[in-house]
Amino acid sequence: MSTEDTTETSTDTETSCGATTTDTTSEGGSTSNCGASSSSSSGCGSSKKAATDEKVGSTVDDFEADPGRLVAVGLGPGQPDGMTKRARERLLQAEHIVGYTTYVDLLPEEITESAAELYDTPMCGEVSRTEEAIDRALAGHDVAIIGSGDPNVYALAGLALEILESKGATASMVDFEVVPGVPAAQSCGARLGAPLVNDSVSISLSDHLTPMPTIESRLHAAAKEGFTISIYNPWSRKRRENFQKCCEILSEHRDPETPVGIVHGAGRDDEQVEIVELQELEALGETELVDMTTTIIVGNEETYVWDGRMVTPRGYESKYDY
Ligand SMILES: C[S@@+](CC[C@H](N)C(=O)[O-])C[C@H]1O[C@@H](n2cnc3c(N)ncnc32)[C@H](O)[C@@H]1O
Structure with a gap:
Protein backbone atom coordinates (compact mmCIF):
# COMPACT_ATOMS: atom_id res chain seq x y z
CA MET A 1 0.00 0.00 0.00
CA SER A 2 1.39 3.34 -0.80
CA THR A 3 0.35 6.86 -1.53
CA GLU A 4 1.73 6.37 -5.04
CA ASP A 5 -1.33 4.22 -5.74
CA THR A 6 -3.46 7.32 -6.40
CA THR A 7 -5.22 7.11 -9.72
CA GLU A 8 -6.02 10.45 -11.22
CA THR A 9 -7.99 11.28 -14.30
CA SER A 10 -8.54 14.51 -16.13
CA THR A 11 -11.69 15.13 -14.09
CA ASP A 12 -9.93 14.78 -10.75
CA THR A 13 -9.60 17.54 -8.21
CA GLU A 14 -6.53 17.30 -5.98
CA THR A 15 -6.93 18.67 -2.44
CA SER A 16 -4.13 19.62 -0.09
CA CYS A 17 -3.81 16.11 1.35
CA GLY A 18 -3.82 14.32 -1.96
CA ALA A 19 -7.55 13.61 -1.76
CA THR A 20 -9.12 13.12 -5.15
CA THR A 21 -12.72 13.74 -6.13
CA THR A 22 -13.66 12.13 -9.39
CA ASP A 23 -16.89 13.32 -10.92
CA THR A 24 -17.86 10.34 -13.03
CA THR A 25 -20.78 12.08 -14.67
CA SER A 26 -19.41 15.38 -15.95
CA GLU A 27 -16.61 16.60 -18.14
CA GLY A 28 -15.14 19.24 -15.92
CA GLY A 29 -13.30 19.22 -12.60
CA SER A 30 -15.60 18.49 -9.72
CA THR A 31 -16.33 20.29 -6.51
CA SER A 32 -17.64 18.92 -3.26
CA ASN A 33 -21.42 18.72 -3.10
CA CYS A 34 -21.47 18.63 0.65
CA GLY A 35 -22.98 21.93 1.53
CA ALA A 36 -20.38 22.07 4.28
CA SER A 37 -16.86 20.82 4.51
CA SER A 38 -14.42 19.55 7.07
CA SER A 39 -10.93 20.29 8.22
CA SER A 40 -9.99 17.20 10.17
CA SER A 41 -6.39 16.27 10.48
CA SER A 42 -5.39 12.66 10.32
CA GLY A 43 -3.00 11.17 12.82
CA CYS A 44 -0.39 10.98 10.07
CA GLY A 45 0.26 14.64 9.73
CA SER A 46 -1.72 15.27 6.56
CA SER A 47 -4.83 17.39 6.54
CA LYS A 48 -7.74 17.71 4.20
CA LYS A 49 -9.32 20.87 3.00
CA ALA A 50 -12.37 20.07 0.93
CA ALA A 51 -12.40 21.43 -2.57
CA THR A 52 -14.84 24.20 -1.70
CA ASP A 53 -14.72 27.52 0.11
CA GLU A 54 -17.36 26.36 2.53
CA LYS A 55 -17.21 26.22 6.30
CA VAL A 56 -14.95 23.88 8.15
CA GLY A 57 -15.78 21.68 11.16
CA SER A 58 -19.42 21.51 10.14
CA THR A 59 -22.18 20.39 12.48
CA VAL A 60 -25.55 18.99 11.61
CA ASP A 61 -27.04 22.52 11.72
CA ASP A 62 -24.91 23.58 8.74
CA PHE A 63 -26.87 21.36 6.37
CA GLU A 64 -30.17 22.48 4.91
CA ALA A 65 -31.11 19.49 2.77
CA ASP A 66 -32.87 16.38 4.03
CA PRO A 67 -30.12 13.93 4.92
CA GLY A 68 -29.29 11.07 2.57
CA ARG A 69 -27.90 7.68 3.60
CA LEU A 70 -24.54 6.48 4.88
CA VAL A 71 -23.45 2.91 4.48
CA ALA A 72 -20.09 1.45 5.55
CA VAL A 73 -19.27 -1.34 3.14
CA GLY A 74 -16.65 -4.05 3.63
CA LEU A 75 -15.13 -5.13 0.33
CA GLY A 76 -13.59 -8.37 1.57
CA PRO A 77 -10.02 -9.16 0.57
CA GLY A 78 -9.84 -7.24 -2.68
CA GLN A 79 -11.09 -8.84 -5.86
CA PRO A 80 -14.74 -8.44 -6.93
CA ASP A 81 -15.45 -12.15 -6.45
CA GLY A 82 -14.57 -11.81 -2.76
CA MET A 83 -17.27 -9.17 -2.24
CA THR A 84 -20.68 -10.16 -0.90
CA LYS A 85 -23.77 -9.74 -3.07
CA ARG A 86 -25.16 -7.26 -0.55
CA ALA A 87 -21.97 -5.16 -0.67
CA ARG A 88 -22.16 -5.05 -4.45
CA GLU A 89 -25.82 -4.03 -4.37
CA ARG A 90 -25.24 -1.27 -1.84
CA LEU A 91 -22.30 0.08 -3.87
CA LEU A 92 -24.36 0.07 -7.05
CA GLN A 93 -27.02 2.10 -5.21
CA ALA A 94 -24.57 4.66 -3.81
CA GLU A 95 -24.38 8.09 -5.42
CA HIS A 96 -21.00 8.86 -3.85
CA ILE A 97 -18.29 6.37 -2.91
CA VAL A 98 -15.60 7.46 -0.46
CA GLY A 99 -12.48 5.46 0.39
CA TYR A 100 -8.76 4.99 0.65
CA THR A 101 -7.26 5.26 -2.84
CA THR A 102 -6.10 1.63 -2.96
CA TYR A 103 -9.62 0.36 -2.25
CA VAL A 104 -11.31 2.71 -4.69
CA ASP A 105 -8.87 1.39 -7.29
CA LEU A 106 -9.95 -2.17 -6.47
CA LEU A 107 -13.63 -1.50 -7.23
CA PRO A 108 -15.00 -3.15 -10.36
CA GLU A 109 -15.84 -0.86 -13.26
CA GLU A 110 -19.60 -1.49 -13.07
CA ILE A 111 -19.52 0.12 -9.60
CA THR A 112 -17.22 3.05 -10.34
CA GLU A 113 -19.24 3.81 -13.44
CA SER A 114 -22.57 3.75 -11.64
CA ALA A 115 -21.48 6.21 -8.92
CA ALA A 116 -21.85 9.94 -9.59
CA GLU A 117 -18.71 10.74 -7.57
CA LEU A 118 -15.70 8.92 -6.22
CA TYR A 119 -13.74 10.58 -3.43
CA ASP A 120 -10.47 8.98 -2.37
CA THR A 121 -7.60 9.94 -0.13
CA PRO A 122 -4.24 8.28 0.34
CA MET A 123 -3.23 6.34 3.45
CA CYS A 124 -3.68 8.13 6.80
CA GLY A 125 -6.59 10.31 5.70
CA GLU A 126 -9.11 8.16 7.55
CA VAL A 127 -10.61 10.85 9.80
CA SER A 128 -11.00 13.46 7.07
CA ARG A 129 -12.26 10.82 4.65
CA THR A 130 -14.89 9.58 7.09
CA GLU A 131 -15.97 13.14 7.86
CA GLU A 132 -16.25 13.85 4.15
CA ALA A 133 -18.53 10.83 3.74
CA ILE A 134 -20.69 12.02 6.64
CA ASP A 135 -20.90 15.59 5.32
CA ARG A 136 -21.99 14.30 1.93
CA ALA A 137 -24.68 12.13 3.56
CA LEU A 138 -25.88 15.03 5.74
CA ALA A 139 -26.05 17.14 2.59
CA GLY A 140 -28.57 14.71 1.11
CA HIS A 141 -26.53 12.18 -0.84
CA LEU A 161 -20.61 6.76 14.44
CA GLU A 162 -18.27 8.79 16.67
CA ILE A 163 -18.03 11.62 14.13
CA LEU A 164 -21.79 11.61 13.51
CA GLU A 165 -22.30 12.02 17.25
CA SER A 166 -19.70 14.79 17.49
CA LYS A 167 -21.56 16.70 14.76
CA GLY A 168 -24.80 16.55 16.72
CA ALA A 169 -26.29 14.16 14.17
CA THR A 170 -27.62 10.66 14.78
CA ALA A 171 -27.09 7.34 13.06
CA SER A 172 -30.80 7.10 12.26
CA MET A 173 -30.77 10.49 10.59
CA VAL A 174 -28.56 9.05 7.81
CA ASP A 175 -30.02 5.56 8.04
CA PHE A 176 -26.52 4.34 8.95
CA GLU A 177 -25.87 0.76 7.94
CA VAL A 178 -22.86 -1.55 8.09
CA VAL A 179 -22.49 -4.10 5.31
CA PRO A 180 -20.07 -6.80 6.43
CA GLY A 181 -17.21 -8.17 4.34
CA VAL A 182 -14.84 -11.09 4.80
CA PRO A 183 -12.11 -9.93 7.22
CA ALA A 184 -8.45 -10.47 6.32
CA ALA A 185 -7.95 -13.06 9.09
CA GLN A 186 -10.67 -15.22 7.53
CA SER A 187 -9.62 -14.78 3.89
CA CYS A 188 -6.01 -15.45 4.88
CA GLY A 189 -7.05 -18.39 7.07
CA ALA A 190 -8.82 -19.86 4.04
CA ARG A 191 -5.63 -19.64 1.96
CA LEU A 192 -3.70 -21.48 4.70
CA GLY A 193 -6.12 -24.34 5.37
CA ALA A 194 -7.89 -24.39 8.74
CA PRO A 195 -5.75 -22.49 11.26
CA LEU A 196 -8.58 -20.56 12.98
CA VAL A 197 -10.97 -23.35 13.85
CA ASN A 198 -10.51 -22.99 17.62
CA ASP A 199 -10.45 -19.92 19.91
CA SER A 200 -8.49 -17.11 18.32
CA VAL A 201 -7.77 -13.39 18.69
CA SER A 202 -6.67 -10.60 16.38
CA ILE A 203 -3.98 -8.10 17.32
CA SER A 204 -2.87 -5.09 15.29
CA LEU A 205 0.78 -4.04 15.56
CA SER A 206 -0.08 -0.50 14.53
CA ASP A 207 0.79 1.80 17.41
CA HIS A 208 -0.78 4.77 15.62
CA LEU A 209 -3.87 4.51 17.88
CA THR A 210 -2.95 1.89 20.50
CA PRO A 211 0.25 2.45 22.50
CA MET A 212 2.92 -0.21 22.03
CA PRO A 213 3.00 -1.25 25.72
CA THR A 214 -0.72 -2.14 25.45
CA ILE A 215 -0.09 -4.11 22.26
CA GLU A 216 2.76 -5.95 23.97
CA SER A 217 0.69 -6.93 26.98
CA ARG A 218 -2.12 -8.17 24.71
CA LEU A 219 0.37 -10.24 22.75
CA HIS A 220 1.74 -11.78 25.96
CA ALA A 221 -1.76 -12.64 27.16
CA ALA A 222 -2.88 -14.11 23.82
CA ALA A 223 0.30 -16.16 23.39
CA LYS A 224 0.25 -17.38 27.00
CA GLU A 225 -3.42 -18.36 26.88
CA GLY A 226 -2.96 -20.54 23.82
CA PHE A 227 -5.04 -18.60 21.31
CA THR A 228 -4.37 -18.78 17.60
CA ILE A 229 -3.31 -15.20 16.85
CA SER A 230 -4.04 -13.21 13.70
CA ILE A 231 -1.60 -10.33 13.40
CA TYR A 232 -2.79 -7.33 11.41
CA ASN A 233 -0.63 -4.37 10.29
CA PRO A 234 2.48 -6.44 10.94
CA TRP A 235 5.27 -4.42 9.40
CA SER A 236 6.21 -1.07 7.95
CA ARG A 237 9.50 0.78 7.85
CA LYS A 238 8.34 2.82 10.84
CA ARG A 239 7.08 -0.28 12.61
CA ARG A 240 10.11 -2.53 12.21
CA GLU A 241 10.72 -2.58 15.97
CA ASN A 242 7.10 -3.49 16.74
CA PHE A 243 7.43 -6.55 14.52
CA GLN A 244 10.71 -7.57 16.19
CA LYS A 245 9.14 -7.14 19.63
CA CYS A 246 6.13 -9.18 18.57
CA CYS A 247 8.38 -12.06 17.40
CA GLU A 248 10.27 -11.92 20.71
CA ILE A 249 7.06 -12.10 22.75
CA LEU A 250 5.66 -14.97 20.71
CA SER A 251 8.93 -16.88 21.10
CA GLU A 252 8.76 -16.50 24.88
CA HIS A 253 5.49 -18.43 24.99
CA ARG A 254 5.51 -20.71 21.94
CA ASP A 255 7.84 -23.41 20.59
CA PRO A 256 10.22 -22.32 17.84
CA GLU A 257 8.58 -24.90 15.52
CA THR A 258 5.07 -23.45 15.96
CA PRO A 259 3.50 -23.15 12.49
CA VAL A 260 2.98 -19.60 11.27
CA GLY A 261 0.97 -18.77 8.15
CA ILE A 262 1.85 -15.64 6.24
CA VAL A 263 -0.51 -14.30 3.58
CA HIS A 264 0.40 -11.24 1.57
CA GLY A 265 -2.31 -9.62 -0.56
CA ALA A 266 -5.00 -12.28 -0.18
CA GLY A 267 -7.27 -12.21 -3.22
CA ARG A 268 -5.13 -9.64 -5.01
CA ASP A 269 -2.83 -9.96 -7.99
CA ASP A 270 0.31 -10.07 -5.83
CA GLU A 271 -0.96 -12.74 -3.42
CA GLN A 272 1.73 -14.84 -1.71
CA VAL A 273 1.15 -17.59 0.83
CA GLU A 274 3.80 -19.26 3.01
CA ILE A 275 3.75 -21.53 6.03
CA VAL A 276 6.90 -21.23 8.12
CA GLU A 277 8.05 -21.93 11.68
CA LEU A 278 7.94 -19.25 14.36
CA GLN A 279 11.74 -19.22 14.54
CA GLU A 280 11.87 -18.06 10.90
CA LEU A 281 9.36 -15.26 11.26
CA GLU A 282 11.53 -12.34 12.38
CA ALA A 283 13.89 -12.62 9.41
CA LEU A 284 10.91 -12.46 7.03
CA GLY A 285 10.08 -8.97 8.30
CA GLU A 286 12.77 -7.73 5.96
CA THR A 287 11.25 -9.36 2.88
CA GLU A 288 8.41 -8.38 0.54
CA LEU A 289 6.26 -11.12 2.03
CA VAL A 290 5.61 -9.14 5.21
CA ASP A 291 4.29 -5.62 4.82
CA MET A 292 1.12 -3.61 5.38
CA THR A 293 -0.91 -5.90 3.10
CA THR A 294 0.04 -9.01 5.03
CA THR A 295 -1.77 -10.90 7.76
CA ILE A 296 0.14 -13.41 9.87
CA ILE A 297 -1.57 -16.30 11.61
CA VAL A 298 0.37 -17.83 14.50
CA GLY A 299 -0.78 -21.32 15.38
CA ASN A 300 -1.49 -22.47 18.94
CA GLU A 301 0.26 -25.36 20.73
CA GLU A 302 -1.82 -27.91 18.82
CA THR A 303 -1.59 -26.43 15.34
CA TYR A 304 0.25 -28.63 12.83
CA VAL A 305 1.01 -28.67 9.13
CA TRP A 306 -0.46 -31.46 7.04
CA ASP A 307 -0.13 -31.71 3.27
CA GLY A 308 0.80 -28.06 2.96
CA ARG A 309 -2.13 -26.89 5.12
CA MET A 310 -2.17 -25.42 8.61
CA VAL A 311 -4.58 -27.32 10.85
CA THR A 312 -5.70 -26.23 14.31
CA PRO A 313 -7.75 -29.04 15.85
CA ARG A 314 -11.14 -28.08 17.25
CA GLY A 315 -11.07 -30.98 19.72
CA TYR A 316 -13.27 -33.48 17.86
CA GLU A 317 -10.49 -36.09 18.08
CA SER A 318 -10.83 -36.21 21.86
CA LYS A 319 -14.54 -37.06 21.62
CA TYR A 320 -14.94 -39.07 18.45
CA ASP A 321 -13.14 -41.89 16.63
CA TYR A 322 -12.28 -41.11 13.04
C1 LIG B 1 -6.53 -1.28 8.73
S1 LIG B 1 -6.55 -3.02 8.72
C2 LIG B 1 -8.08 -3.30 7.92
C3 LIG B 1 -8.63 -4.65 8.21
C4 LIG B 1 -9.91 -4.96 7.44
N1 LIG B 1 -10.99 -4.09 7.85
C5 LIG B 1 -10.34 -6.40 7.59
O1 LIG B 1 -11.47 -6.66 8.03
O2 LIG B 1 -9.57 -7.26 7.19
C6 LIG B 1 -5.38 -3.33 7.44
C7 LIG B 1 -4.69 -4.67 7.65
O3 LIG B 1 -5.55 -5.72 7.23
C8 LIG B 1 -4.79 -6.77 6.69
N2 LIG B 1 -5.19 -6.97 5.28
C9 LIG B 1 -6.05 -6.20 4.58
N3 LIG B 1 -6.22 -6.70 3.35
C10 LIG B 1 -5.45 -7.82 3.27
C11 LIG B 1 -5.20 -8.76 2.26
N4 LIG B 1 -5.79 -8.69 1.06
N5 LIG B 1 -4.35 -9.79 2.52
C12 LIG B 1 -3.75 -9.89 3.72
N6 LIG B 1 -3.96 -9.02 4.72
C13 LIG B 1 -4.79 -8.00 4.50
C14 LIG B 1 -3.32 -6.36 6.79
O4 LIG B 1 -2.81 -6.87 8.00
C15 LIG B 1 -3.43 -4.86 6.84
O5 LIG B 1 -2.29 -4.28 7.44
Missing part, protein backbone atom coordinates in the same frame (compact mmCIF):
# COMPACT_ATOMS: atom_id res chain seq x y z
CA ASP A 142 -26.54 8.39 -0.66
CA VAL A 143 -22.97 7.69 0.34
CA ALA A 144 -20.93 4.52 0.73
CA ILE A 145 -17.69 4.59 2.65
CA ILE A 146 -15.59 1.58 1.74
CA GLY A 147 -12.73 -0.38 3.24
CA SER A 148 -11.05 -3.74 2.88
CA GLY A 149 -12.33 -6.75 4.78
CA ASP A 150 -15.03 -5.85 7.27
CA PRO A 151 -15.99 -2.35 8.49
CA ASN A 152 -15.90 -3.60 12.10
CA VAL A 153 -12.33 -4.91 12.00
CA TYR A 154 -9.74 -2.14 12.50
CA ALA A 155 -11.89 -0.05 10.22
CA LEU A 156 -14.15 2.95 9.95
CA ALA A 157 -17.60 1.83 11.16
CA GLY A 158 -16.91 3.01 14.72
CA LEU A 159 -15.24 6.24 13.62
CA ALA A 160 -18.27 7.08 11.45
